[in-house]
Amino acid sequence: MAAMHVLHGLPGFDWYDGCFLAKFEAARRMLAIVRPGESRRFAAAFDTLRTRADFEVRRVHNVLPPARFADFLAQLRAVPASSLHGHERGDFGRRIARDLPILAELQLELMPLVAELAGEAVEPCYTFLSLYDGAGTCAPHLDAPSAKWTLDLCLAQSDEWPIHFSSVVPWPTSDADGNVPATTAFRSHSLRPNEALLFSGSSQWHYRDAIPDAGFCHLAFLHYHPAGCADLVRPARWAAHFDMPELAILDAVFETLRPDRRQ
Structure with a gap:
């Protein structure tokens, strides 16, 4: 039920290659419901994938x-x-x-x-x-x-x-x-x-x-x-990586409800 709830209320992320952010935001929102104490830990794990503000081409x-x-x-x-x-x-x-x-x-x-x-x-x-x-x-x-x-x-x-x-x-x-x-x-x-x-x-x-x-x-x-982020960049691995089976359920529901957004 939590997976259905967050996916129906999810923003579009409708640009090319936007599927990752859609899944990240869905996971963050669902964990805030079913595992409130783990949602922040989940989000913080992705800090290494964010780019420092002073980077230039x-x-x-x-x-x-x-x-x-x-x-x-x-x-x-x-x-x-x-x-x-x-x-x-x-x-x-x-x-x-x-x-x-x-x-x-x-x-x-x-x-x-x-x-x-x-x-x-x-x-x-x-x-x-x-x-x-x-x-x-x-x-x-x-x-x-x-x-x-x-x-x-x-x-x-x-x-x-x-x-x-x-x-x-x-x-x-x-x-x-x-x-x-x-x-x-x-x-x-x-x-x-x-x-x-x-x-x-x-x-x-x-x-x-x-x-x-x-x-x-x-x-x-x-x-x-x-380096070392292969599990983080692949949403299908999140459930095992974080030991959170709920994320596998969310991924399956995501693919059912939004098949056009597959990564």
Whole structure:
């Protein structure tokens, strides 16, 4: 009954990748009802996934030596077309591929650099090859904390295509309505091939306007989360991690009532 109650009263979190925050807020609210003494402990455990307020986007020039970068691009061009999926063309104007071995290798190689720029030890999560075409766009959103840190590597483009970031903000919870707060200010950043930006997508609203002049932009996203947080970034593990069976019930009810919000 508590699970049904909190889910029916939950805010929208209707942006791309908003499912994590929906589940976090639902769990926090339900524990406040069924385990009042544990709700604060549960929420505090996620502090390590929050981003320090003074973090700013970091730029990396010449991510790879020129010859290595050219070889890297050649290997990506050899990826079979069957590995690319077009199910995000309608929302983003892109074809995608997740967790290609070549990107996973690069992700591990660059992990020390990301840790240095982020100011904390990190672990690799997933990777994402994103091939935007002339319909490319990216609506304002926050990422799930499994992508607390993202190294956004430009591979090739027809022209520079800015991405816009807010400063670090607290996770939206009870007042979330799926919209960026009207007072949010953004800064724009552009990349050239073999340049990258490190940002904190789970605590920085970010977006891209429609790509200009029917161009294209090919990007690789290497996602990382803080070291030791694999259980925290996966809601399905919360019940076992916190020894709270109620969270497994909540997750099952969530998937039944809100199947369109699966992570």
